[in-house]
Amino acid sequence: MRQSLLVRLLLFTLLFLLLLMAAVGYVLDAVYRQGQLQDWQQRIQVHSYNLLALVEERDQQLVLPERLQNQRFNNRDSGLFAVVEKAGEVVWRTPSAQTLGRFSSGWSDVGEWQFSRASNGEQEMLIARFGFEWQPLNSAVAPRIYNLVLAETSERLDAVSREFQRQLWQLLVEIVVALMVLQALILRLGLRPLRRMSDELEILQQGQSSQLQNDYPRELQPLITNFNRVLTAEQSQRERYRNTVADVSHSLKTPLTVLKGMLPNVVLPNEQKQEIATQLERMSDTVQYQLQRAMTGSRVSAAQRIAVAPVVESVLSALKKVYADKGIDWHIDCQSSCYFYGDDNDLMEIIGNLTDNASKYCQQQVRVRLLRENSQCCFMVEDDGPGIPVTQYEQVLRRGVRLDSQQPGQGFGLALVKDILDAYQAQLRISRSPLGGACFEVRWEGDRHDSRG
Known part of the structure; x- marks a missing residue:
């Protein structure tokens, strides 16, 4: 099935937008997370400076208050902890960190910040470690180096990140939908000249x-x-073709007519006269066939929408008069929803040849059906005559081939029908009819599909 150009363009646009928005979403999420981490680092540095401002000396030892102004340090479930370490040993911790073991290893030199992530087995934590030097009031005592370690659970940051991701992807989806609608409108306007x-x-x-x-x-x-x-x-070539055809027709038909008229006056044995008459008739049929074939090729490009049922009825009305003496039992079933896109002469040639053959070779019954099957139209002609052997189905469609020499004609009718149908890309199928004779079935597209996107 051929896909619409508009659909293809929209699919390519959608694929491009999905890839673009995925990349944009990934970058924005990464930038947001990085910004969150930097904000946390700045906040934690402020906490550390506030804690260091509370440091006091007692008995030449560094001490800090047991209760701090920031209540999160006093609450065990707050998720904010602070610890002061000296040579790998904890010398002070906030009330919130009383039940916590040593959750960070390593050491920072004086004035150095180290940031990391760690897990205490239950929660993921963000950790900041800062090295500072404490000089006791007694100048005789050497300066001491401590590490202030602050930690906070990542739960809050992760919750904020998840909410940002939800809003971000929702916004990106809305942008994709809006852009696709806009693109569809633009493409419809842009493709309007192609539809016209x-x-x-x-x-x-x-x-x-x-x-x-x-x-x-x-x-x-x-x-x-x-x-x-x-x-x-x-069009110019077709016009020249028609003129040439008319000239050839006039040039050949006139001499043939003269010869036919002179033949009875010629003194010859009856057998020779009969042979000459047969050959003249054959020449006339050949000329007519070639002219009709040439005209078929020139008419296909200028197609008209023709209702088939009236043409069938017109042809059958004429045949009933021609074969009235045979007493043919006609079975006719024609649907009015079938149309032929082409030249009315070509349609008349197809229907006329097939129905005339059925009338000519039938014993008593001819069945004609015209029906529509989805987008296709089907024209079927059946008779109860002797039929056509399966091995000769292709042979009867060749020019000049006749299976019954007792019937009049030169064997050009079915060949002309085949040439016309080939020109219109229609199908001709020959089979055995349930009536006992031959069944000719013609199929063609009954719709001109609109392939616009």
């Missing part, structure tokens, strides 16, 4: 116009110009 071209081609195929209009966008103008040149050349 398709409409003009439909009118052209129905024979209501001979050229495409020239008021198309600049990008399509070369295509329109070249297409119109091809149409002009094809």
Whole structure:
């Protein structure tokens, strides 16, 4: 199934937007997380400076208050902890860290900050370690180096990150939807000239116009110009073809008519006269076949929408008069929803040849059906005559082949029908009819599909 150009463009756009928004979402999320981490580091540094401002000396030892102004340090479930270490040993900790073991290893030199992540088995924690030097009031005592370690559970940061991700992806999805709607509108407007071209081609195929209009966008103008040149050349060639056909018809038919008229006055044995008459008739049929075949090829491009049922009824009405003496039992079932896109002479040739053959070879019954199956139309002609052997199905469609020499004709009818159907890309199928004779089935597309996107 051919896919719409509009659908293809929208699918490519959607794929591009999904990849773009995925990349944008990933980058924005990473930048946001990095910004969150930097904000946390700044906040934790402020906490550390506030704690260091509370440091006092007692008996040449560093001490800090048991209760701090920031209540999160006093609450065990707050998720904010602080510890002072000296040579790997804890010398002070906030009330919130009383039940916590040593949750960070390592050591920072004086003035150095170290940031890391660790887990206490239950929670993920962000850790900041800062090295500082304490000089006791007694100058005789050497300075001492401590590490202030602050930690906070990542639960709050993770919750904020998850909410940001939810809002971010929701916003990106809304942007994709809005851009796709906008792109669809833009493409429909942009493809409008192609839809108009398709409409003009439909009118052209129905024979209501001979050229495409020239008021198309600049990008399509070369295509329109070249297409119109091809149409002009094809029309000129078709006109020359018709003129040549008319000249050939006039040049050949007149001498053949004269010969036919003179033949009865020629003194020859009856057998020779009969042979000459047969050959003259054969020449006349050959000329008519070749002319009809040439005209078929020139008419396909100028297609008209023709209701098939009235044509069938017209042909059958004439055949009933021609074969009235046979007393044919006609079974006719024609649906009015079948249409043929082409030349009415070609349609008449197809229906006339097939129904005439059935009337000619039948014993007493002829069944004609015209029906529609989905987008296809089907024309079937059946008879109760001798039928056609399976091995000769292809042979009867060849030019000049006749299976029954007792019936009049030169064997060009079915060959002409096959040539016409081939020109319209229609199908001809021969089979055995339930009536006992031959069944000819013709199928063609009954709709001109609109392939616009």
